Amino acid sequence: MTYKAMNVDVDGDGIALVTIDLPGKSMNVWDADLMEDFAKWVDAFIADENVKGAVITSGKPSGFLAGADLNMLGGGGMGGGASKKEQFESAFALNATLRKLETGGHPAKALQKGEAHAKPVAAAVNGLALGGGLELVLACHHRVVADNPKIQLGVPEVQVGLLPGGGGTQRLPRLAGLQNAAMMATQGKPIDPATAKAQGIVQEVVPADDIVVKAKEWVKANPKTTQPWDKKGFKFPGGGGAMDPRAVQFFIGANAMAQKQTQHNYPAVQYILSCMYEGSIVPMDTAIRVESKYFLKLLSSDQTRNMIRTLFINKQAAEKGEQRPKDVPPSEIKKVGVLGAGMMGAGIAYVTAKGGADVVLIDRDLEYAEKGKGYSQKIVEKGVSRGKVTKEKGEELLARITPTTDYDDLKDVDLIIEAVFEDPDVKADVIKKTEAVIGKDVIFASNTSTLPITGLAKHSERPDQFIGIHFFSPVDKMPLVEIIPGGKTGDKALATALDYVRLIKKTPIVVKDTRGFYTNRVVPPYLNEAMLMVAEGIKPALIENAAKSLGMPVGPLALTDETSLELGLRIMNSTKKELGDDYKPTGVEDLLVKMVEDLGRKGRKSGGGFYEYPEGGKKHLWAGLSEYFPVAAEQPSLDEAKERLLYAQLIPAAQCYAEGIVSDPQSADLGAIFGWGFAPWTGGPMSHIDTIGVETFVRKAESLAQKYGSRFNPPESFREMAKAGDKLYKKAA
Structure with missing residues (x-):
């Protein structure tokens, strides 16, 4: 059998290596092709007596699987003509497939009595596994993850108004306990492999080159297996159900804390806790249907549709340059001149250096320019102390920033960003000084929060290459950038500004040139x-x-x-x-x-x-x-x-x-x-x-x-x- 979204190879021991690798995509996601392929493979895997077990991994260096394709879900449902039953079955499809995988297609009662066992399936996780990606991992009987602290394992669906819809609200608490599971699902924050192992979510953390080998070893050593929750006498770690005092106390506190944080504005948080409560008092087959019921309620709501559309689909489109002139070749931005080393200029210098470009940070006094670089140094030192960045990487970033007072140092920059005092006369002065030394094709961008760009461009000898790039304070934390074309701004300036914003990984919107912009x-x-x-x-x-x-x-x-x-x-x-x-x-x-x-x-x-x-x-x-x-x-x-x-x-x-x-x-x-x-x-x-x-x-x-x-x-x-x-x-x- 051939597949569009994955490859399957069976070795001499009868172990299938399933490599998920969506063609033409940089990251694996649950799209229509993978959903169809995976369901077909599960049926074939269970039916083929020659296949003794399986290892599931990814063919992408970017990670394992990033969850559902939100572009597919962004319409907000299953189609206007579908009945309620059809909508539910569509929402339940992934849950049904993953449940079949973990049970081997056997009834839960047969597994509990020991009358049947599933074929062993292990996950070999080479990179991030989020949302439906982690839910696939959880449905496997054994989980091996590469020993890399940067790998993210999590269920972030709540951030777009959804809940984990592939068993995440049920398997996580059965592995890690209610409290750990609720924190992951209601906050949407990922954890690293070491934390996942400590919480019982994964079993092995090994060098990246060994994940498939270790996973196969486990499959060979465990020819018959059953998930813990399908064994007789299973109990939730740390307590669960309606009568356990620990669980009752947890749900009372969790509900109060959740509503305090969300102000009752996010039904997804309430539904996640409802899934965990209701799911903890019923068998697994019922629990995942409860989860899909709440998942469908959210997916059909205006709120979730709006959040998916804005926070994912439109945000991603903006960051990929949706408003960029299509006929302008991409610009290579290796060196940026930042005029003004105050709070805004210092922040711009940091995000530019973090994006990989060299920065010439200029101010009227060298002390001010060096103080501007010092802003980056403080951020780097804090990052190193918290383990978010290595000392070497931090030093590389700082080495890219050159403080100076000499305008001649701007002669070979690819882009200018002006961030001096919000005064037209001051800006006019630096525009003239800068244009006297920079190359003729260099785009000049002004970071202004209120002054119209067309008016500032009057001080430029090349108004077609003049544009506004409005950052928000603090620059290193605020994600939005407003791009403001002036009355004479050309397509090259707009394209370059958007290329730059993509380099520094921020979200751009293009707005009209007027006082205050948007x-x-x-x-x-x-x-x-x-x-x-x-x-x-x-x-x-x-x-x-x-x-x-x-x-x-x-x-x-x-x-x-x-x-x-x-x-x-x-x-x-x-x-x-x-x-x-x-x-x-x-x-x-x-x-x-x-x-x-x-x-x-x-x-x-x-x-x-x-x-x-x-x-x-x-x-x-x-x-x-x-x-x-x-x-x-x-x-x-x-x-x-x-x-x-x-x-x-x-x-x-x-x-x-x-x-x-x-x-x-x-x-x-x-x-x-x-x-x-x-x-x-x-x-x-x-x-x-x-x-x-x-x-x-x-x-x-x-x-x-x-x-x-x-x-x-x-x-x-x-x-x-x-x-x-x-x-x-x-x-x-």
């Missing part, structure tokens, strides 16, 4: 709304808790402190100056002046803003705030506060889409989640608007506008969409 057109209104609520007398704790309850990583007042109230005041004043009589007050002007100029509370870096930051202590809201902004007698409900803060983001995001600042809903969603931490469970603001319905969004926005002001009015184009019954993601409708 993220800085949405975040200030959101932060302003929180400050307006303070000025109105709404309790700061309610504001912060409402935002966290929405799924925001931090409250808006804490975020304002981080970005600095002083910066907010400076931007407000510069916008006033630029717009003159056209400036429209936001309502927070007096608050910013009071906090910054009168009280000296400028934000976290200057000692405190809305919060206090005691040395060695935990930050807490500033008690003195109520002296200047008294708390109102009547407070909104939590849901009312959540709604106001949510729409304070949805409205400006919708306006940016309506104005073409972001040209498609996927860019708006990616920019929101990875730029300012918009609630990931929604899939992004555009996905959320689609989910609640454009008509509902418009109606609610108009209601809020009547109550709080015109800033909540929805864009006219959204009103038109509502009347027509349109959706933003039309292909997904």
Whole structure:
């Protein structure tokens, strides 16, 4: 029998070596071909008396198997015409195949009585095994993993709103105990081979060259085998079931902790715990059907569809250069000049060197330039101390960064990234100095958060090679980068910018050239709304808790402190100056002046803003705030506060889409989640608007506008969409 996605070779001892190797793909995944091939092979393996056992491995140097093909699952179900039973059987297919593999096709009762045994199957894991990849490993009777601490073993499905759907919620707790299994499945974080062995998930960790040999040795030595959970008298490690006090205590605590962390926004976490609880009190054959029931509920939901689409499919497409001009040859970026060694420039230098390119880090004073390199040194030293990077690799990275004050050192760079002070005159000066020495074909990118690129490009002699690359702070941690073509920017500049972002492994979106671009057109209104609520007398704790309850990583007042109230005041004043009589007050002007100029509370870096930051202590809201902004007698409900803060983001995001600042809903969603931490469970603001319905969004926005002001009015184009019954993601409708 021949297969499309794997190769099968049977040796003289009757042991089949099954090598999974999907053609044309860099990584193995459970796609339609592998699902079909593997099911056929399991049937053939069980039926062929000449085959005594099997070893399953991978033909990919990239790893063993990375789980399900999320592009296949991204449609959110099994097809609109399928019955509920057909949908369930489709969702249950992998579970059924893996169960057949581990039982040899025998009934569980026969295995328990010792009347039947399965043929031995061992996994020889040469690299990462995630999601359905690890679930295949768990369904094998013996598991051998290469001795490499970088190998990741895990079930990350929760990160896209799913749960392990190939037996992971059942086999993991039966091997590692409920607590270890729940931590892996609800957090989605992988573990290394040594940890997996210590937890009983794998049996052997051996040198990579020996994994197949060791796996075959075990198969030969164990001609008849049965999984532990198919033997009579099996008990969960550490306790399980409805009556064991240890299990009862675990589930009470786990549910409370999970909801505290997720704010009830992630059904997948609740369903994982439900799978483990229900599965621990029924036989394995029933347990995996329980798991598939919950898996199908999630897969059919709007939330999971949105999360898969944004957090995996669209993110991957953006990172592969979906918006890159197709007719421009790839650019080879070996050396990058970074102008300005402040916090942003230092971070850019680090991620560039980490990506493998050499960096010329230039500043007006050598001390500043060296201090900028010192930022990278601190990150490297921390990585070495935690075992995340070797000392040699760290030294290689640092050797790529050359601090200097001499513009002549830029003469052979492939790309320039300017990160000097946010002042048009300062930027104009460095543009002229740099263009005097760099090659004629070198692209010049400006890292600016607010200044329009077309205006900056006027200072360039080659505006077609001038582009914006907007990083977020801290650069080494924030995943998003905004690419901003100016009015005269050419395709080569856009292509090079996207090639560079791919080199440093960040997520790009291409946005229109306008003041604030996309993220800085949405975040200030959101932060302003929180400050307006303070000025109105709404309790700061309610504001912060409402935002966290929405799924925001931090409250808006804490975020304002981080970005600095002083910066907010400076931007407000510069916008006033630029717009003159056209400036429209936001309502927070007096608050910013009071906090910054009168009280000296400028934000976290200057000692405190809305919060206090005691040395060695935990930050807490500033008690003195109520002296200047008294708390109102009547407070909104939590849901009312959540709604106001949510729409304070949805409205400006919708306006940016309506104005073409972001040209498609996927860019708006990616920019929101990875730029300012918009609630990931929604899939992004555009996905959320689609989910609640454009008509509902418009109606609610108009209601809020009547109550709080015109800033909540929805864009006219959204009103038109509502009347027509349109959706933003039309292909997904």
